[in-house]
Amino acid sequence: MAAEFELTDQMLATVGVESEPWPVELTTTSVRAFARGVGYSDPRYYDLDAAAAAGHDSLPAPPCYLGTPVFIPGQSDPTFSGPRNAGPSVRHGLKGLLDGGTEVHYERPLKAGDKLFMTSKISKLEVKESKGLGKMLVVTSEQTFTEQETGDVVMRTYGQAIYY
Amino acid sequence: MPKFDEVKVGDELPPVTKAPDRAQLVLYCAGSGDFNPLHWDQSFEQARQIGDNIVHGRMKWSTLGQLVSDWVGASGWVKSVACQYRGMDLQGTPWQAKGVVADKREENGQKLVEVEVWTENDSGQKTTPGRAVVVLDT
Numbered sequence: 584m585a586a587e588f589e590l591t592d593q594m595l596a597t598v599g600v601e602s603e604p605w606p607v608e609l610t611t612t613s614v615r616a617f618a619r620g621v622g623y624s625d626p627r628y629y630d631l632d633a634a635a636a637a638g639h640d641s642l643p644a645p646p647c648y649l650g651t652p653v654f655i656p657g658q659s660d661p662t663f664s665g666p667r668n669a670g671p672s673v674r675h676g677l678k679g680l681l682d683g684g685t686e687v688h689y690e691r692p693l694k695a696g697d698k699l700f701m702t703s704k705i706s707k708l709e710v711k712e713s714k715g716l717g718k719m720l721v722v723t724s725e726q727t728f729t730e731q732e733t734g735d736v737v738m739r740t741y742g743q744a745i746y747y
Numbered sequence: 748m749p750k751f752d753e754v755k756v757g758d759e760l761p762p763v764t765k766a767p768d769r770a771q772l773v774l775y776c777a778g779s780g781d782f783n784p785l786h787w788d789q790s791f792e793q794a795r796q797i798g799d800n801i802v803h804g805r806m807k808w809s810t811l812g813q814l815v816s817d818w819v820g821a822s823g824w825v826k827s828v829a830c831q832y833r834g835m836d837l838q839g840t841p842w843q844a845k846g847v848v849a850d851k852r853e854e855n856g857q858k859l860v861e862v863e864v865w866t867e868n869d870s871g872q873k874t875t876p877g878r879a880v881v882v883l884d885t
Binding site: 613616617618619620621622623625627637638643645646647648651652654661662663664665681682683684685686687688689692741743 | 765767771774775776777778779780781782783784804805806808809810811812813815816817820821824825826827828829830831832877879
């Protein structure tokens with residue numbers, strides 16, 4: 584818990600710096616694995632015939648499935664599976680971490696067969712104060728997903744990490 | 748399946764009830780790529796401090812997506828899902844995802860329905876409040 588905490592120039596310099604693009608895939612197997620993990624029983628997310636009967640030419644991606652980042656040992660995070668180099672990190676020295684929230688916006692429905700690139704950046708740094716946790720650093724990050732072939736943006740996600 | 752003209756503000760979505768145990772959380776780890784031991788390893792220090800493994804926040808977020816996906820079915824698609832994480836749910840404890848229609852509008856030729864969504868534990872505490880927007884075909 585921090586009694587005092589201030590944003591430094593080094594911290595503020597990380598805002599808006601975009602990471603290198605990282606490949607993200609959606610496959611029939613990865614869609615099924617995600618649907619199974621969430622606990623769906625809707626056959627559209629598992630069975631190509633059921634998906635076709637609902638008007639899809641492949642398995643549709645369930646909402647909140649953000650695709651699977653290609654895993655490369657040494658370059659990918661072994662715990663969270665995303666790229667290790669997701670842009671500059673904020674050197675804040677705070678030990679506690681809470682997940683504040685998550686948001687996804689789709690430009691179109693995603694489906695198995697989509698091949699995307701993801702870039703990430705910090706969009707906002709704020710210092711807030713709570714009675715229980717004292718001064719907190721709220722880091723809002725933004726990921727943009729584009730089609731590999733066309734460069735069109737298909738999805739944006741936003742997340743808030745709270746350090747205290 | 749909902750139709751735009753028939754949907755009314757205040758309509759309640761059929762709730763989704765679940766009590767994901769550790770085995771289900773392992774399936775979510777595999778599906779999402781989030782292998783944080785807080786969700787599957789009882790001996791992990793933070794899990795010991797809390798008393799058990801906890802459900803991934805993003806699994807609850809994804810269940811809010813499931814709630815609206817189950818409601819819309821094949822008659823549209825889910826355009827956005829947002830939530831905040833306000834409380835933990837321990838593995839194996841029951842909770843529900845619920846939703847109520849908050850707004851409907853046409854925008855850029857799309858028939859949009861905005862739904863207030865949340866997860867709620869057995870004590871009635873909303874641990875994951877949020878909003879979702881769906882696009883309806885008709």
